Amino acid sequence: MQRHDPLQLEHFLPYRLSILSNRVSASIAREYQQQFELSMTEWRVMAVLARFDGEGLSAREVAQRTEMDKVQVSRALARLVEAGRVQRDVHGNDKRRSVLALSASGWAIHDIVAPLARAQERALLRRLDSTEVATLTRILDKLAPV
Amino acid sequence: MQRHDPLQLEHFLPYRLSILSNRVSASIAREYQQQFELSMTEWRVMAVLARFDGEGLSAREVAQRTEMDKVQVSRALARLVEAGRVQRDVHGNDKRRSVLALSASGWAIHDIVAPLARAQERALLRRLDSTEVATLTRILDKLAPV
């Protein structure tokens, strides 16, 4: 007489995705959290600044790229600038905008953390065969287009 | 002369997983947040209690199943009990443990939210063909075994 129909969590995609994503992010975060006193949000901002180096991103653009909200980005940047890891200038034609870039010390951290992150990714992907990796990429393209 | 090697975020698995998972969870959360004044953590706890109905789960077991930490679970439970959505009893043989179950009003909410969550999942999976769905399941089994 089955009045309720609970989610079979172990087969429910949003639940499984969330668990996987949390585990993966946490395992990467463990690598840099204490060692560099770097929060996950700070690392994400740094990764975006590294990726789009030379483009002089504004805070808003960082927020778009990271899919974090602008307040979070503003605060992460404040800490990063304070710690001397990010250089912040004012845009020439628009004094509201900042022009952001990693500093030398930011790059030094980046050059240690990025390979660690990549190693974690490789460790994960090693568990899949090449067909699965290809399909996963296609799936992500379909489900979370950039 | 390539001194730095930034992550290609748009192809970096942990980044893409995190974005996908956040989008999916947020889109489900939107359905119940205001309507029931239910936080995501509260809903997760309810979903687990529903799924393992009749087993009289303790808070610790809920924490394990949700992969949330015990503090988060303790507080979510406090709110749920307060709101009359979860019934909490004391275990017969071990007075430290609580024995948890959804109340009638908790089930009523569950019976509305669970179908909404399932609908969101279907909407997502609809974008994949059946091979992709099968592969995704296999991938999740490999990467985030339960």
Add this chain to the structure above:
DNA sequence: ACTTTATAGTTTCATTTGCAACTAATTGCA
């Protein structure tokens, strides 16, 4: 030019979180 409207980013405040310390009950072991 002048006034409204929009945008970039920061700050404020209430809420949520995360860690460590704590209480209470149970178990292990001398």
Add this chain to the structure above:
DNA sequence: TGCAATTAGTTGCAAATGAAACTATAAAGT
């Protein structure tokens, strides 16, 4: 037994977060 070590769950405090209000600048409309 009896006392140390574990375990279940809660609480206190500092830090992180999110929504809305705010400041400063720029763009658009008249």
